[in-house]
Amino acid sequence: xxxxxxxxxxxxxxxxxxxxxSYLQQELREEKLSGWRVAxxxxxxxxxxxxxxxxxxxxxxxxxxxxxxQELTRGYxxxxxxxxMTRRVLxxxxxxxxLDTSDPGRQLLGRSVKNVKAVKSNILEAINEIEDELDTVLxxxxxxxxxxxxxxxxxxxxxxxxxxxxxxKSAAEKRHFEVIIAECELDYSGHRLAKSLSEENVDVTxxxxxxxxxxxxxxxxxxxxxxxxxxxGSVLAASGTFMMAAxxxxxxxxxxxxxxxxxxxxxxxxxxxxxxxMLSPCQVVQNxxxxxxxxxxxxxxxxxxxxxxxxxxxxxxxxxxxxxSPSYVYRIxxxxxxxxxxCLKYSS
Amino acid sequence: MSxxxxxxxxxxxxxxxxxxxxxxxxxxxxxxxxAYAPAAASVLTEVxxxxxxxxxxxxxxxxxxxxxxxxxxxxxxxxxxxxxxxELFLRFVIRTSLEFSDxxxxxxxxxxxxxxxxxxxxxxxxxxxxxxxxxxxxxxxxLTHGNSRVVAAVFERAAKTKRFRVYVTESRPDGSGYSxxxxxxxxxxxxxIILDSSVGFIxxxxxxxxxxxxxxxxxxxxxxxxxxxxxxxxxxxYNKPVFVAVESYKFSRIYPLRQRDLPCSDKYKEPWHPxxxxxxxxxxxxxxxxASDFTPPxxxxxxxxxxxxxxxxxxSDELIRLYQ
Numbered sequence: 001x002x003x004x005x006x007x008x009x010x011x012x013x014x015x016x017x018x019x020x021x022s023y024l025q026q027e028l029r030e031e032k033l034s035g036w037r038v039a040x041x042x043x044x045x046x047x048x049x050x051x052x053x054x055x056x057x058x059x060x061x062x063x064x065x066x067x068x069x070q071e072l073t074r075g076y077x078x079x080x081x082x083x084x085m086t087r088r089v090l091x092x093x094x095x096x097x098x099l100d101t102s103d104p105g106r107q108l109l110g111r112s113v114k115n116v117k118a119v120k121s122n123i124l125e126a127i128n129e130i131e132d133e134l135d136t137v138l139x140x141x142x143x144x145x146x147x148x149x150x151x152x153x154x155x156x157x158x159x160x161x162x163x164x165x166x167x168x169k170s171a172a173e174k175r176h177f178e179v180i181i182a183e184c185e186l187d188y189s190g191h192r193l194a195k196s197l198s199e200e201n202v203d204v205t206x207x208x209x210x211x212x213x214x215x216x217x218x219x220x221x222x223x224x225x226x227x228x229x230x231x232x233g234s235v236l237a238a239s240g241t242f243m244m245a246a247x248x249x250x251x252x253x254x255x256x257x258x259x260x261x262x263x264x265x266x267x268x269x270x271x272x273x274x275x276x277x278m279l280s281p282c283q284v285v286q287n288x289x290x291x292x293x294x295x296x297x298x299x300x301x302x303x304x305x306x307x308x309x310x311x312x313x314x315x316x317x318x319x320x321x322x323x324x325s326p327s328y329v330y331r332i333x334x335x336x337x338x339x340x341x342x343c344l345k346y347s348s
Numbered sequence: 349m350s351x352x353x354x355x356x357x358x359x360x361x362x363x364x365x366x367x368x369x370x371x372x373x374x375x376x377x378x379x380x381x382x383a384y385a386p387a388a389a390s391v392l393t394e395v396x397x398x399x400x401x402x403x404x405x406x407x408x409x410x411x412x413x414x415x416x417x418x419x420x421x422x423x424x425x426x427x428x429x430x431x432x433x434x435e436l437f438l439r440f441v442i443r444t445s446l447e448f449s450d451x452x453x454x455x456x457x458x459x460x461x462x463x464x465x466x467x468x469x470x471x472x473x474x475x476x477x478x479x480x481x482x483x484x485x486x487x488x489x490x491l492t493h494g495n496s497r498v499v500a501a502v503f504e505r506a507a508k509t510k511r512f513r514v515y516v517t518e519s520r521p522d523g524s525g526y527s528x529x530x531x532x533x534x535x536x537x538x539x540x541i542i543l544d545s546s547v548g549f550i551x552x553x554x555x556x557x558x559x560x561x562x563x564x565x566x567x568x569x570x571x572x573x574x575x576x577x578x579x580x581x582x583x584x585x586y587n588k589p590v591f592v593a594v595e596s597y598k599f600s601r602i603y604p605l606r607q608r609d610l611p612c613s614d615k616y617k618e619p620w621h622p623x624x625x626x627x628x629x630x631x632x633x634x635x636x637x638x639a640s641d642f643t644p645p646x647x648x649x650x651x652x653x654x655x656x657x658x659x660x661x662x663x664s665d666e667l668i669r670l671y672q
Contacts, residue, residue, distance in 0.1 A: 232650065232659050268650070268657060270483050270556075270589065327661040339656050 013067055014052050020045050021071060028079050034162045035081045035227070036137060039262040042072070042085040043131050050089075050123055058116055061123070062093050069344035077277050077305055080228035080236070080265045085130070087266065087341045092126040094338055133320075137260035138163065140320035142170035148256060148318065153177045153220040156212070156253075159184030159238045160193045161225025163258040167318070168223070169200050178203040180219065185209050186239055186283060186303075209240050216247040226259040230269045231333055233311035233326025235259075242307035245314070254315040261319050266333050266342045269308050279303040366410070367417035370395065374418050383497065384426035385433035385597045386469040388418050392437050393462030396455060404445040404454065411438060424639040427611050428563030428571050432600035436670065437465075465597075472595040472654035473501045480558070480593050480652035481506035488555040491515045491547070491583075494573035495524035496560020498593045502652070503558075504535040513538045515550055519573060521620030521637070544575050548582050557583045561594040566603045566667055568645035568660025570594065571610060574638050580647040589649035596653045599667050604642045612638075 013021070024041050027033055033041065046065060053064045069086035072079065096119050141163050149155065149171040157164055157179060168179060179202055183190035194206045207215065222244060228236040235257050248255045281301035282291065290296045311326035321332065370391060377387035395414045401407045415434040422430050441458060448454040480502040484490065492499055492514060503514060514537055519525040529539045542550055557579060561570040570576070570592050583590050604610055619635040645660035655666055 231657070268483070270650075327659060330659055330662040331665070 013049065013064060013071075017045065017049050017052060017068070020048060021068065024082075025072075028077065028082075031077070035263055036134060036162065036260060038079055038081045039085050039134050039260075040131065042082040043089075043127055043134075046085065046089050047124060047127055050120060050127075058093075058097055058119060061120065062090065062097075065089055065093065066344055073344055077279075080267075081262055083344060084262055084265050084337075086344065087337045088130055089123070089127060090341045091336065091338045092123055092130075096122045096126070134260070134262060137262065137320040138166050141258055141260065141318055142166045144318055144323055145171035146174060147323070148221070148223075148316075149175060149177055151175045151177065154180065154218060156180045156182070156215070156219040156222045156244070157193070158182045158190070158209075158212075158222075158224045158241050158244055159187070160189035161258065163260065164223055164225045165193055165196055167258050168197060168202065172197070172200050172202045176203075178205070180205045180207055180215060182207055182209050182212050182240070182244065184238055184240060186279070186305075189238075209243070212244050213247040216244075216251045216253060219248075219251075219253055222248045222253055222255045224255070224257060226257050226263060227306055229257070229259055229261075229264045229317065229329060230308075231266050231329065232268055233314065233317075233329045234269050235309045235311075235314060235317075235326075236269070236306045237309055239304050239307050242309050242313075245309045249313050255309075255313055256316045256318055257309075257314055258318045261321055261332065261336070264319075264329065264332060264336065266337045266339075269310075277305040279305050367413060370414045370417045371421050374421065383469070383473075383595075384422060385429050385595075386466055388415075388430055388434055389437060389462060389465050389469065391418065392434065393459055393466065396458050396462065399455075402451065404441075404451065407455070408438070408441060408445075411441060424611070425562050425573065428600050428602065428640075429598040431611075432563060432602075433597045435601075436597070437462075439671070468654075469595060469597055472597070473498055475654040476593050476595065476652050477501040477505040479654075479657055480591070481510075483556070483591060483650075483652070484510060484512055484558075485555075486510045487512065489513045489515065489553060491517075491550065491554045491557045491579065492528075493517045493525075493544075493547075493557075493559050493576055493579045494519055495528045496593065498595065499558055499560045500528065500531050500535075502593050503532055503537055507532075507535045507537045511538075513540065515540050515542055515554060517542055517544045517547060517575065517579070519575065520544055544578075547579050551582045551586045551588065554583075554586075554588055556588055557590045559590070559592055561592050561598060562640055563602065564592075564594055564599045564651070564663055565642065565645075566601055566664050568648065568651070568658075568663035569604070570643050570648065570651075571602075571604070571640050572643065574641050577607075577641040577643045577647075580643045584647045590643075590647055591650050591652060592648055593652045596655050596666065596670070599663060599670060601667065601671070607638075607642055610638075610640055610642055 024045060028038065046068065049064050049068050050061055053061050065086060069083055072082040072086060145167045149168070155168070155177060159182065171177070179197060181190045181194050181204060183206055185208070190206060194204045198204045224237055224241055224244070226235045226237045230236065245255055281303050284301050284303045285296070314326045316323050317326060317329070373394060374387055374391045377390055378384070382390070392411055392414060395411055396407065399407055399410055401410060415438065418434065419427065419430055440461065444457055444461070445454050448457060476498055484506040490512060506512065514532055516525045516529045516532070516539055518541060525541060529541050532539045559572055559576055559579070561572045563571040565571065580590050616637055617635060618637060619629065620637045623629070648660050651658045651660065651663065658666065
């Protein structure tokens with residue numbers, strides 16, 4: 001099968017799908033959704049795609065899903081969770097189509113229509129299972145909180161993460177501890193977490209990002225969320241977290257990442273295009289009065305959205321499948337994804 | 349292959365003639381450009397094909413003799429991978445013999461498997477090049493050590509679509525860095541040769557290190573040309589990633605705890621060649637000439653193999669799968 005661009009008239013995504021896709025991409029751009037919500041929305045989109053593709057052949061289904069995955073890769077800002085869901089569905093498709101044939105070497109083409117319908121419904125059922133798994137992500141993460149948070153501990157966290165919020169709230173029901181929140185100067189999301197936790201009567205201290213290193217020696221653990229877990233166990237997290245990870249390593253403070261496995265991606269962080277997601281410099285200099293000044297226009301400003309925390313800095317990954325060290329990530333990758341889906345391009 | 353009848357009284361002579369023909373065939377494969385382990389697999393498959401043995405035991409004995417002959421003639425650098433792949437092959441023979449009670453059927457299956465293994469190992473270099481070239485970016489600077497054909501394949505493939513620079517060490521004592529550099533130059537890569545001792549000096553200008561391996565230990569560490577450990581140590585202290593491009597048949601069940609745990613060649617205490625020109629050495633001066641060293645997994649970032657990209661921790665899982 002030759003490579004085709006998605007703008008060709010032979011695109012497999014129908015109008016309804018495209019509308020839903022552009023809506024999702026808009027929501028992603030405004031960053032209103034948590035990773036978990038993105039996963040759910042992507043699965044919903046994938047369900048639409050699979051049901052709407054005509055039943056002439058199963059290869060069309062796989063192609064349509066790949067095309068959708070391609071579109072999601074090009075979305076801005078880049079959302080790894082959406083791509084991961086696509087890869088999981090592709091793995092399901094591979095499994096279903098190979099199980100269906102009695103002879104594993106048979107081609108996908110030339111299949112009877114009756115089989116297509118059965119395989120399609122199996123795929124949709126498997127997507128439902130993935131969605132049920134997503135529903136258990138937060139409960140599974142929070143039930144591990146008492147193992148890691150003990151009484152009278154001082155914890156440090158960065159910005160806002162839904163997993164971390166639930167993790168801390170669940171521990172706060174039984175234990176008393178103090179949380180220091182670095183506000184995350186990019187979007188001040190730390191304020192949101194501070195408000196939410198103080199409503200649960202947790203001792204909260206809000207600090208600026210710069211104070212993180214100064215306070216690190218007095219902290220027992222650092223707990224943060226992640227945008228993506230890479231294939232070698234390193235993590236992409238909010239901009240500013242690497243500074244925290246480096247300080248934690250220096251003071252031998254354990255760094256714990258709370259993230260669901262829908263964030264696990266089979267990509268390695270050695271390619272710059274995965275990482276250099278830049279935001280508008282107006283978030284660095286927020287005073288609109290200077291924007292039209294000539295001296296301002298000559299400045300070069302970079303505002304990266306994410307930081308890469310390499311795996312040696314991370315002590316533990318707390319996920320819905322339990323807690324494990326970053327070197328264990330490769331095992332779970334093989335369970336979730338097929339190797340050929342790592343690059344979501346058209347393939348024969 | 350020896351077609352002489354297997355006579356009891358002349359077992360010694362026959363086996364040495366047999367071994368000689370095995371060695372001859374092995375060297376013929378190597379001359380044709382094959383890597384060591386695939387050549388060994390081809391030779392062992394040939395032994396099975398032309399064997400006149402009628403029992404599995406006899407076949408196993410013959411294969412063991414052939415494997416010993418190969419290991420005797422192979423250079424030290426290939427010892428680890430050859431030992432690993434011949435051992436794997438022999439284990440497979442034993443396992444298949446337990447599955448099939450009929451000798452002819454078993455023999456046919458073994459030949460089939462031998463051919464499949466040969467085909468797979470020949471394709472592995474391309475797969476590794478495909479996987480590894482994604483880690484070379486436009487404008488990057490890469491340091492390499494030793495003369496690995498797999499690494500050359502990765503660079504050649506990347507050079508088709510990207511522009512990058514490579515620092516090649518001399519790789520003494522055999523100076524194979526020069527022929528490696530020539531090969532890269534003809535592929536259109538910008539190449540610079542440096543002394544083995546300049547690695548520390550050059551390391552901060554380098555983006556990553558890419559080396560091959562003669563063998564991969566159970567913990568994910570590698571056995572490679574002497575000097576690799578130094579390169580990896582310097583790279584780690586400068587926080588540069590160390591990548592290893594290696595075929596999966598080089599995964600071995602060795603677990604070296606110290607450098608001395610590696611197999612030692614007989615020429616270990618002899619001076620290397622070429623010694624610097626116009627240097628004469630007095631008798632009292634001693635030499636130590638190790639051919640390979642062991643790089644522990646903590647210094648290695650990723651391994652590019654035909655099974656995909658692996659972290660050192662993942663190697664032991666793959667080994668278990670291979671040996672099952």
